[in-house]
Amino acid sequence: MYSPEERAKIEQEIGGELLADVGEELAELRDFAKKVIELTDEKDLPDALVQQGLAALVRLYTVKFQVGERWPPFPVGTPMQATAAMIMCTAMLRAANVEVFELGMWQSWSGA
Numbered sequence: 001m002y003s004p005e006e007r008a009k010i011e012q013e014i015g016g017e018l019l020a021d022v023g024e025e026l027a028e029l030r031d032f033a034k035k036v037i038e039l040t041d042e043k044d045l046p047d048a049l050v051q052q053g054l055a056a057l058v059r060l061y062t063v064k065f066q067v068g069e070r071w072p073p074f075p076v077g078t079p080m081q082a083t084a085a086m087i088m089c090t091a092m093l094r095a096a097n098v099e100v101f102e103l104g105m106w107q108s109w110s111g112a
Contacts, residue, residue, distance in 0.1 A: 028052065
C-alpha cells in the first residue's frame, strides 16, 4: 500500500486521484487465489469469486496505467477472441453505466 505521502506525490504527478492502491489489489488477488486453490470442483466456481478476481485485476491495471505504464492487457502472442473481449467490455461498460459514445469521447480527450 502507498503511504499517504507517496499517494499524494503520485496524485500530484498524474494530476488526479489515484483510482486504486497496488498493495490493496495484491492483497485482494492473494485472497482470490487462495479461494480458487481451495475449490474442489470447477463446477462450484461462485460468480462472486470471478467478480472478486476481475475487479481486483481491473483496478490493478488501472493504477499501473495511471502511473504511466502502458502495456497490453493480454500477453503478446496469446490471442484473445474478439467476441470474448466484446462480451467483457460490454458487461463492464454496462456495470459502470458508461455508454460506448462516452468511452469514445474519453479516449479522444485522454489520449488513452
